[in-house]
Amino acid sequence: MAQRSPSKRTDARRQRVEAVLPILKRTYPDARCSLNHASPLQLLVATILSAQCTDDRVNIVTKDLFKKYRSAEQFARVPQEELERDIQSTGFFRNKAKSIRGMAASLLEKHGGKVPRTMDELTALAGVGRKTANVVLGNAFNINEGVVVDTHVTRLSQRLGLTKHTDAVKIEHDLIPLIPREDWTIWSHLLIYHGRKVCTARNPACETCPLRPHCPSAEIFLKARAEKPAAKRSPKTASAENVT
Numbered sequence: 001m002a003q004r005s006p007s008k009r010t011d012a013r014r015q016r017v018e019a020v021l022p023i024l025k026r027t028y029p030d031a032r033c034s035l036n037h038a039s040p041l042q043l044l045v046a047t048i049l050s051a052q053c054t055d056d057r058v059n060i061v062t063k064d065l066f067k068k069y070r071s072a073e074q075f076a077r078v079p080q081e082e083l084e085r086d087i088q089s090t091g092f093f094r095n096k097a098k099s100i101r102g103m104a105a106s107l108l109e110k111h112g113g114k115v116p117r118t119m120d121e122l123t124a125l126a127g128v129g130r131k132t133a134n135v136v137l138g139n140a141f142n143i144n145e146g147v148v149v150d151t152h153v154t155r156l157s158q159r160l161g162l163t164k165h166t167d168a169v170k171i172e173h174d175l176i177p178l179i180p181r182e183d184w185t186i187w188s189h190l191l192i193y194h195g196r197k198v199c200t201a202r203n204p205a206c207e208t209c210p211l212r213p214h215c216p217s218a219e220i221f222l223k224a225r226a227e228k229p230a231a232k233r234s235p236k237t238a239s240a241e242n243v244t
């Protein structure tokens, strides 16, 4: 069978994004960042806490945390053990406390306690990687500098045939040319909402999914379900190798 050229494949993927984006926007008109915050600093702290933790749990913890610590200086000055206790229930609390204190100290030292607005400056802060920087730039400053790739964005981008990669940086690299820049931030929120409500990891609801006509994984899941008795169904994701 003839192989499609890379540019034709990119065109097909771009058209798929053009088709699914308005559907997702209509379906989730209120999609937004799920981490409660009232300032760039609070979003930075909440995003660090959200690693390997649910946004709901982070929001419970930050409700008190943001009353106790109101500035970069206060986060930088708190003893490590005390901050660990404050954030313990988010998991990995030793590393997270170290990151938050280090990040806050860098803010004080280099930026007068303010959160900077560029990718380079943000990723130079202790404990801040590209994903965290993208969250802060897109949601605190409305700057579309990249696409946030989390577990939902990874899974749905694969199922929608937009990437075959599993590495977040490579997935972001695949997505950027497909999505209009002004939609980079909302794209992640929309996929996260859809991944939580419909296209779940173990049991995607392809039968009722509004993206089904455009999704190359839908028939793979539906066929697998039709062939296997319910009790023996494998929860595996349709292979990214099967989609283009």
Ligand code: SF4
Binding pocket: 159, 160, 198, 199, 200, 204, 205, 206, 207, 209, 210, 211, 212, 215, 216, 217, 218, 221
């Ligand atoms: S059709 Fe199925 S696999 Fe495709 S996005 Fe919808 S729920 Fe996910």
